[in-house]
Amino acid sequence: MRWDVVATAFPALLSAVPMTLQLAFIAVAAGFFLAVLLAVARLSGIRGLSGLAYAYVYVIRGTPLLLQIFFIYYGAGQFDAVRASPFWPILREAYWCALLALSLNTAAYGSEIIRGGLMSVPKGQIEAARAFGLSGMRLFRLIVFPQALRVMLPAYGNELILLLKATSLASTITIIDVTGMARTLASQTYAPVEVFVCAGVIYLALTTLSTLAVQSVEGRLRRRGGLALQG
């Protein structure tokens, strides 16, 4: 073990942590928003809409994330329409391509988690809300969503951790995240074991912190009246 490499690599890797966190958290947030729309579309009962949402989830879940990243980063520029569009300045940047691919990907998985959460809300409680004149967005916001949230939180926490690790694939399209930095350092120092062990330790720390954060939110929800499961 070359400790001198560890001593220089570790701070350099830490400097790339903000990029990894940015990719993960922005993608989870944007993906969550899209996932809610997809889940609502799936459950809408409108055949065309729910079919479209299902097709999206089917394709995204059935293909590798790396392929999706390559498709957006290398593939989009092939189309004149894309190059001519106002989105080109964004799609030209590896950072935005990575973020887009990660968001679109996590949205597909997230939508299934949210769908499960929405379906777990007891029918009787929705019916009671209707009987008292609640409907539409208000019913969703006040009754359905808060209850779905606590059912889906553990699974969504898991998705956050998977995504945190999946951000490492962004390094393949020139992003200098923790993995990207590690690859650079490994080729500079010829000490891949030291560098990648350091990177692994950093990922482990990040996922541990995320797990603890999710658990603390879960704990807070549980103190607020137990989980939504009711007899």
Place this chain on the structure above:
Amino acid sequence: MTHPLPRPVDGAGAALPTIETRDLRKNFGAVEVLKSVSFRACEHQVVSIIGASGSGKSTFLRCLNFLEQPSGGEIRFKGESLHIDGAKGGARQRDIERLRRRTGMVFQQFNLWSHWTVLENVAKVPMHVHGVSKGLAEKRAIELLAKVGLAGKKDAYPSALSGGQQQRVAIARALAVDPELLLFDEPTSALDPELVGEVLTVIRSLAMEGRTMIVVTHEMGFAREVSDKVVFFHNGRIEEEGAPGEILKRPQSPRLGTFLSSTR
């Protein structure tokens, strides 16, 4: 509203009908669950609906506030007609919601909102549906919880309460909207026998206040003692109706006779 008001029986006095149905029908696919039900509940009246399971009594109650969409017929609420067009799937949504805002409902399975405290369960509907301020809604909620004997539980969550307590909260929730009509769908059927009494006591006190109520029930003692009118459902029709003292003692139809002897 704590002193008993005179409670008219059908046809007596000038009591206005709170809710009426004419020729109300409901099909689930090819199955006719309700076949031309004409029914009336007047102001300050307590009407009990009895009948075997599958007789259509719960479906009928749920049609009254459109939790089930009737397939045909007419519902009049406070003189306003809600026409039902089976082809278009029930009445207009706006009319349905107006009706729902003016009624309160109590369910067999309580259906309290499990992510809210007892106080929130009672106060939130007035706040979000009726535009009552939070302070006022909570003050009123605490009064109503005291009335059902649960003021001390205001910060508890439903999962921490017994069935009887949950049902009493559900009654407070229904009262919080100051309803012109209260619907009870088998309010004691899901309760352990020792908890039935506390819930019936609360419902009885509401009857004494002169609230207009329709109660689907299996509790014959309660129906006999509290109601102004008892309606017996059989096979999706009203088979017999009248004052409890008469129809429960001297049933005209043999089916009611059989039903009463089987529930004894």
